[in-house]
Amino acid sequence: MTSEQYPTRLPCGNRVLDLAHTHVMGILNATPDSFSDGGRFSQLDAALRHAEGMVAAGATLIDVGGESTRPGARVVSPLEELERVAPLVEAIHRELDVIISVDTSTPAVMRETARLGAGLINDVRSLRRDGALDAAAATGLPVCLMHMLGEPGDMQDNPQYDNVTAAVATFLRERMDACASVGIEADRIILDPGFGFAKTLAHNLSLFKHMEALHGLGRPLLVGVSRKSMIGLALGRPVDERLYGGLALAALAMTKGAKILRVHDVAETVDVVRMITAVESAE
Numbered sequence: 001m002t003s004e005q006y007p008t009r010l011p012c013g014n015r016v017l018d019l020a021h022t023h024v025m026g027i028l029n030a031t032p033d034s035f036s037d038g039g040r041f042s043q044l045d046a047a048l049r050h051a052e053g054m055v056a057a058g059a060t061l062i063d064v065g066g067e068s069t070r071p072g073a074r075v076v077s078p079l080e081e082l083e084r085v086a087p088l089v090e091a092i093h094r095e096l097d098v099i100i101s102v103d104t105s106t107p108a109v110m111r112e113t114a115r116l117g118a119g120l121i122n123d124v125r126s127l128r129r130d131g132a133l134d135a136a137a138a139t140g141l142p143v144c145l146m147h148m149l150g151e152p153g154d155m156q157d158n159p160q161y162d163n164v165t166a167a168v169a170t171f172l173r174e175r176m177d178a179c180a181s182v183g184i185e186a187d188r189i190i191l192d193p194g195f196g197f198a199k200t201l202a203h204n205l206s207l208f209k210h211m212e213a214l215h216g217l218g219r220p221l222l223v224g225v226s227r228k229s230m231i232g233l234a235l236g237r238p239v240d241e242r243l244y245g246g247l248a249l250a251a252l253a254m255t256k257g258a259k260i261l262r263v264h265d266v267a268e269t270v271d272v273v274r275m276i277t278a279v280e281s282a283e
């Protein structure tokens with residue numbers, strides 16, 4: 001475990017994230033036809049109930065995403081993305097005691113969801129879209145910067161690194177500098193190695209092994225590996241059989257000092273966090 005070099009209190013809108021502890025972030029997909037005309041209410045309600053279940057299971061953050069980053073996924077317009085995400089953010093803010101993270105690269109979505117109660121901007125493109133730096137700065141919210149090369153559509157076309165961990169650290173440092181240039185200071189930033197984004201299995205495993213090197217950037221780490229292909233490839237498991245592999249990685253990420261674990265399986269991951277905390281709290 002690392003002792004934090006940063007203040008442990010991170011304001012996220014009207015809530016505070018205590019970075020002295022490890023937190024579980026539950027994934028909530030506002031999927032392509034979630035809110036299409038026929039089932040608009042029922043699908044919104046189902047998503048809200050899913051969020052409620054994750055909060056009851058111990059998630060302190062819910063990550064709401066309206067754009068699929070799977071290679072080959074359809075491009076979503078800003079308006080469409082907003083129509084998927086905004087009703088959910090509004091409903092969660094009204095009904096649940098949780099920090100709402102919005103998984104978006106779209107400036108208009110950042111601005112509007114911040115107004116509706118979001119507490120964190122989670123951008124897999126690290127605010128590289130036109131207008132994203134300014135939009136994020138204007139919200140006053142913390143930002144999660146994630147390493148990825150290229151775009152989700154082409155990121156897996158033969159990614160190459162001399163030293164993947166060093167490349168990720170350099171990239172994240174540059175994005176922190178870009179943030180500073182628009183007034184997003186380091187104390188508002190969370191960093192993410194970006195597992196599965198523009199990385200082979202060998203890259204993902206090496207980056208995971210050497211994750212502690214990223215503590216040198218002085219900011220809390222978020223790790224998202226839940227059900228990802230690095231588990232599938234390492235174990236030879238389809239997506240619905242990756243829970244145990246994912247829990248192993250969650251435990252390892254926590255002991256390597258990650259502060260936020262982004263997962264689908266909240267209850268199981270919360271048990272991992274509680275068990276490790278019990279041991280670490282012992283005499």
Ligand code: 7PJ
Nearest residue numbers: 069122144146192194195224225
């Ligand atoms: C991540 C993410 C991740 C952050 C996705 C998936 C793909 N945001 N959004 N980190 N992954 N910060 O969940 O499989 O690893 S979408």
